[in-house]
Amino acid sequence: MDLTLSGGLVRAGERARERFYDSSGYGHVENGGALTLAPVEAAHLLYRGDIDSVDGMDVRALLSSAVVSEVAFFVYKDLRDRGFYLTPAREGWVDDPEGIDFVVYPRGKGPWDDTVEYRVRVVGERDTVPAREVGDCVLAVVDEESEITYLATDRPAVEGTSDPSVPAAEGDLLAERVLCWDPPTELYERAFYGQRLDDEGAVQLSLLEATYLARDGSLTVDGGAEAVLERGREVEGERFDRRLTAYSTLRERGVVPKTGFKFGADFRTYADVDSIDDLGHSELLVRVLPATHTFDPRDLALDVRLAHGVRKRMVFALVGDGVEWLSVARLTP
Amino acid sequence: MDLTLSGGLVRAGERARERFYDSSGYGHVENGGALTLAPVEAAHLLYRGDIDSVDGMDVRALLSSAVVSEVAFFVYKDLRDRGFYLTPAREGWVDDPEGIDFVVYPRGKGPWDDTVEYRVRVVGERDTVPAREVGDCVLAVVDEESEITYLATDRPAVEGTSDPSVPAAEGDLLAERVLCWDPPTELYERAFYGQRLDDEGAVQLSLLEATYLARDGSLTVDGGAEAVLERGREVEGERFDRRLTAYSTLRERGVVPKTGFKFGADFRTYADVDSIDDLGHSELLVRVLPATHTFDPRDLALDVRLAHGVRKRMVFALVGDGVEWLSVARLTP
Incomplete structure (x- = not known):
């Protein structure tokens, strides 16, 4: 099958719908029933040998062109290899496409279902990630050797009884x-x-x-x-x-912050302190940052890896007008 | 015993020599046999109750004054608590006092012996440490809650057979x-x-x-x-x-550098690669820095803690005219 590019999308027509969408969750069905593929999906089909060319290009030519981002391709391929169906986040294709690249469905589900497992944002190792733009998505960080690290971001409640x-x-x-x-x-x-x-x-x-x-x-x-x-x-x-803002907020919420120096963080925290004779394991590592902070993925990888190694949760205190909490943790999809 | 300050030193006289120097390794014996104490040593003797005052000050007043650095006192006390004798690094008191604060003797040894266990540089959490000034000393980093982290610095050989x-x-x-x-x-x-x-x-x-x-x-x-x-x-x-300079130097020395992204470093390295089927554990984590780099102790604590947790050695590649290697590791004195 030889397909063509038009307006940045690959028009696969009605006959491709059954083969690629219905059976494998590729692409988006337009009103009228014709199948449209995003370039990254077409690249994957080319790579698998399921189609023959896109605008005359083989997979090698398509990946060398500016039509497909190589890092998006690696993440798309990796998630497919892990058994997921996923849809490129485009207006009209998925809900709330802002700030993400793919919507990933639970294993066994697809774009025809209503459930979403992960909202994935693709990040190259050398890109930056504004703290304000994450908190409800998974970062798929592609490092310089094309290995992918998945980081789940969340906005946790931080509270205790101390x-x-x-x-x-x-x-x-x-x-x-x-x-x-x-x-x-x-x-x-x-x-x-x-x-x-x-x-x-x-x-x-x-x-x-x-x-x-x-x-x-x-x-x-x-x-x-x-x-x-x-x-x-x-x-x-x-x-x-x-x-001081982060420290005071933690204390007022019943959480005890102690220095996180040995872990390279601002604080380690204990949620329920009655007595130092009965002190449990500290639960969080907290790094305090301005709310306008932009992460370097490598710094994020360092913090998250360290926290994981000492069995604590990595939490960023984003201080602007008040404090917002952002947690980041390794994820294996 | 009430002692007096003079020229930034505490003059303890000849009769203090036997009690403080001969039996416990405090101070420096001048030509003529009189004992001189550094202020940090006098503060420790005051804290122990072995002397009564320095220039009329008790330990509380002395530590609140500018005469004694609190972080130097904490490190001095900690090393004494661990059973070491040590001498403040002053010209004429120890060899090569440049860049360090204390010379620590092996347990059971003292200033009258010729052996040195550690050359210690005291660093506050908020101080900075020029990379060029370390490599043959132990950093005693005092964090904001006065806990001390000891970091041994070294200039290792980095080579392999790949x-x-x-x-x-x-x-x-x-x-x-x-x-x-x-x-x-x-x-x-x-x-x-x-x-x-x-x-x-x-x-x-x-x-x-x-x-x-x-x-x-x-x-x-x-x-x-x-x-x-x-x-x-x-x-x-x-x-x-x-x-690239660090990468090429490692390759030329027979060491294989691979991305250290998952550890927040530039590289992890393998010294002896014959085949990827027979790949051992990577030995080093390498962070590449300009030779003029100045460390923030907290970043250092983060890198060293992470490397320790994954059983690798943390090595900094200091790139200027060529590459110098600096290793930093946790130490329990």
Whole structure:
């Protein structure tokens, strides 16, 4: 079968409908019953040997042309190889095509059904991904060696049952922390603020913890909350304000944020802290970013891989007017 | 005992020598036998209650003053708690004090011995670390909650036994890769260039692999090596040249670099490839950086933690005039 391109689409006609759409879910049936294929679908049919040419091109010529994106082809092929039917996301072909490239149906289902398994956005390793544009789709990242990493994005609820309130404490502001020489037991042992200097006695608070507690009236320090906040800004710039917003929001939602430094993140978090003697595994790794952030897929792969390796969920706190939560996790379709 | 500060040092006199130096390795004995303490050592003695004041200050006042760096104190204390004697790195006190803060002796040894276990550089989480200044020291990174992560830095030899040469192939330059439709078997199966499109047949090469092979005369492609190199620069900028230098150097040393995307790195490497049927575990994760790079400790913690989790060694390829290799690994002193 030799097909032709017209207006960026491949017109396959009515007789192709039964063979490619009805039996295998390729293409889109127009009013009137004629089958139209997206170029990536035609490339796949060419690659399989199911059609002979598109505008005289074989698969090698079609993939070398600008008509088909090679990364879209690799993802399309990979999902087909995994046993899925899928439809290119075009206006009129699928619901809400904005921001995605393919709609993937559950195995055994197709474009004639009403269920969707994944909404897939194809990304080359060197592309960028605006944080605002993800949260309800799967990223299919094609790396420079054409291997595909699937990353599911979501907008999770982040909440817990830890009580942030503590009895009053007093501390000294040092260069980049506050040292409480004689703190109430609850500060560290129940509410998990700070770190002990030794097995008992003095507790060191981070500048974030100290600002939060001083604002709350639970910590007395020379110069008050403003002095600690100012110090935070001096040593960290505007990043400090962003992290403070995320820190405070987490605490107010009953989640305890502790440093995520060893994991290269801003925080690791514990949802249900009653006592440090009974501390479970921390559940989330949180990286704080401006809401306008644009991801480099490689940074995303790094964070997600690390979180997976330590059995935590990777969550991004996108700070703009308030905080939006974005989780990203590896997915095997 | 009440001691006084003079010229930034604490003069403890001759009678303190036996008690603090001979028995516990604190301080430096001057010609004439008087003991001098660095402020961080005096702070530790104050904290332990072994002396009563320094210039009238107790430990709380001394740590709040600018005389002692809190992060240096935390690291000093931690190493003492771990059973080490150590000496502040000052000219005349230790050999080569440049770029480090403490010289740590093997357990059971002290400043009166000739052996050194670690040369330690203290780094706050918010400090930066020039890549050129490390390679023979241990970084003691103090995070915002005052936990300490020790990172050993080294300049490893990177070499292997994999033969980079292959029979001639021909390929099509697509947007960001080269597709060889009918490659010699050795290309992928022996020398591990590229990735198969399916179980057999076509092999996709990354732009790095294709540039290397085209320069070598092993790959024919429209426009030659220059066309592939130009494409690499178009899509990646000067980073492409840096990565190509690292890629070529690894290949020439008998090491096979493959994409490290899934680990958020530039490459994972295999030192001894004879056949892909007999491929071992990749040994290194390589991140390519300009030789002038300055590390953010948190990025370093992320890379090192990830590499550790997947049982690989984290190596940085510092590209300037040639390539220098820097490895960084977690250390428990």
